[in-house]
Amino acid sequence: MKIPDLTNYENLIGGICGGATSTALCHPFDLLKTRFSANEGHPLRPQYTSYADAVRRIVRVEGVRGLYQGWTPGLIGASLSWGLYFQWYNSLSTKINEGFSTGSEFANNLISGFIAGSAIMCITNPIWLTKTRLCLQYENQASKKYTGMIDCMRKTVQQEGFFGLYRGFVTGVIGTTHGAVQIAAYGWIKDTISEARGVPKESFSKQTDIMFASSTSKIIATTVTFPYQVLRTRMQDHNSNSRGVLQTTLKTIRNEGVTGLWKGCFIANFRQLPAAVITFLTYENVKQLVALTKE
Template sequence: MSRLKDYENLLGGLSGGVVSTMVCHPMDLLKIRYSANEGSSFRPQYSSYVDAARQITKSEGVRGLYQGLTPNLLGCALSWGAYLHVYNWMRQRARSSFPSAAASPHLTNFACAYVSGASVMCFTNPIWLVKTRLCLQYESGVEKYDGMVDCMKKIVREEGPRGLYKGFVAGLFGASHGAVQMMLYTHLSERRARQLGREPTAQLPLTDYFFFSTLSKVLAVTLTYPYQVVRTRMQDHNAAYRGVWNTLTRTVQGEGVRGLYKGLLMANIRTLPATVIVFVTYEKVKHAVRTIDK
């Protein structure tokens, strides 16, 4: 019979995803708009992130900064919950079934994290697609989509079910982002626990979670960021890109290699609060579940 403790990673991930999204969604919106902007005249032109926030709030109020919140909330909660649950389950199975896994923990953690991320992407890609399109409904134009459900219906009607998986291949490349992050985070957390003479899964001080989550995320974002630009542009209904290679080459030809890093600053600025909130909430909820289920 399953115990509540068996779902500690799922519950912790769900909680972390919800809390971080509620706090950090406006920064996510700005990152998406900068990633998508290749200089087209139909898009609003922003001189800075502050200018973008000012223009959006002037046109639509603070509410405008929360376009796409519903799919982002749903996507983050499901992604973090399922991802952390599957990742930890796979690590335990790998270590118990394959003795060689213990000899190469970094490779094992990376592989488990990548497979977990790719698996979760299979059912969350439509949610991320809808979020991107709602975030790219500019205040100066007529809104094409009236919320998450309407957006999903129109995509299926106009582009077929396959339309819900635009950017999926780029997302699979992006699973390496989460794999790098979890490999580093797990390594740092377990190493710190050993230094303190505790079990690898023991609870650590909040400052450790703060530092480890921030460092692992910043490194992962910076190393793998181009996939986010490619994926955002492929999912943008305001422009027509034909596959990963076409999007990649057009971006580099039109904007240079720097174009692949548009929005990186906002992505890293957003990383600090969002990642810390996710992992601190995750660790606290996970250990609270253990306490309840003793």
């Protein structure tokens, strides 16, 4: 049986595979990042002394399964987000570079990344909200408010209305600058390496180069834009009454100082670095496999 030509969807397929693979392997790090980012010192939360202490206490009460709370919406959200992001980003960047160029390819790519990310956030915000809330169901609580992704969505709509699913949406849109910085930096690093070696950009396929480009771009993007992740986590947390972006920002700075906006940044880099490498390695290699369908 002849395999149909799927090259028009190589970015979509590669992104879905990359997002799914990284989430399957790295979700426990994401859970820890979410918990440390949300922790403003409230007594209802377990006060972990370290990341190792958090793992030990979660596993003691809930087993290894406790490290995978929120895994289902995380898997769906990452697969959908990365698939659509790579597909729409590449389409937009081609159109902008050809017809509406700012004169800088890096700036064009930033714009493409921001537009693609904002559009995707309109679709995926409810999924990320449920992931956050499931991750913030602690082992020291007598009972869990949500039994799963669908139950969380249903109860959120019942108690907060449909737009309750879009808590943290503004910070999510602001956070699309993270993806824009990452993808633009990744593209710039790829182009720089290819140019230094005197090879076409399309031939960028050396595994070590992909690892270097993806890890470097991720560290830059995560560190520079991390405050939005703290604010978004706290606004989506069902255990607190945080509402607006400004209110949450001022409250965090007042109680924890400016460094409170980077709470969880270390574990975020620790978690997101392997996730980014896995995502981009999978994406680039799946793209090459999909390209074979043209033959």
